[in-house]
Amino acid sequence: MTGEEAVLLLVDSLNKFEVDYMVVGSFSTNAYGIARATKDADFVVQTTEEKRARLTESLPEAFIIDQQVTFETVTGHRRQIIKIPSIPFVIELFDLSDEPYDKERFARRTRSKLVELDVWLPTPEDVVVQKLRWAARAKRPKDLQDACDVIKVQGPKLDWPYIEEWCGKLGASGVLSEARNLAGEP
Numbered sequence: 001m002t003g004e005e006a007v008l009l010l011v012d013s014l015n016k017f018e019v020d021y022m023v024v025g026s027f028s029t030n031a032y033g034i035a036r037a038t039k040d041a042d043f044v045v046q047t048t049e050e051k052r053a054r055l056t057e058s059l060p061e062a063f064i065i066d067q068q069v070t071f072e073t074v075t076g077h078r079r080q081i082i083k084i085p086s087i088p089f090v091i092e093l094f095d096l097s098d099e100p101y102d103k104e105r106f107a108r109r110t111r112s113k114l115v116e117l118d119v120w121l122p123t124p125e126d127v128v129v130q131k132l133r134w135a136a137r138a139k140r141p142k143d144l145q146d147a148c149d150v151i152k153v154q155g156p157k158l159d160w161p162y163i164e165e166w167c168g169k170l171g172a173s174g175v176l177s178e179a180r181n182l183a184g185e186p
Helices: 003-016 025-032 049-058 100-107 124-138 141-157 160-169 173-183
Strands: 020-024 040-046 078-084 089-095 110-114 117-121
Touching: 003 020, 003 040, 003 049, 003 078, 003 089, 003 110, 003 117, 020 025, 020 100, 025 040, 025 110, 025 124, 025 141, 040 100, 049 078, 100 124, 100 160, 124 141, 124 160, 124 173, 141 173, 160 173
Parallel strands: 020 117, 040 089
Antiparallel strands: 020 040, 078 089, 110 117
16 A cells, blocks of 8 residues: 555545545645655544544554544644554544634635545645745744745746735745745745
């Protein structure tokens, strides 16, 4: 099994059990920007405990599911970790938070194709905003580069007023200016 196959298995189960979700992180960056290798996948989910239990019970034995929901240090959001040691690959299921921006980007998600499956993805604008939010908070160069890559590919098609508004509200305006300069976007 590959990481992509693991993601597709999870997406299939999410769709089957009617769990509201969106694929975020590097997989969403790859959909709109310049693809890069990754050893993890991130999802935002909005679900009940009953659906979560049915979902995790349906996954293959290769998926080692941490039953303890924890808090992620950068965002402070609740998450559940699924490890696939044979690859190695990690999937993180983040619960949709009550933060206004998280609710906004979840409401704006769009249906797209990942290989042969329909998946829910954030908009390219929300990928840029979230990556810049993480770059500002966690100071991870990879997040800034991911945002730059989406800007390079999507540039003129992006809703810049939306990106500027949310980066301003989230304290990422400085990083947005840096990303635009690095990506060659006026």
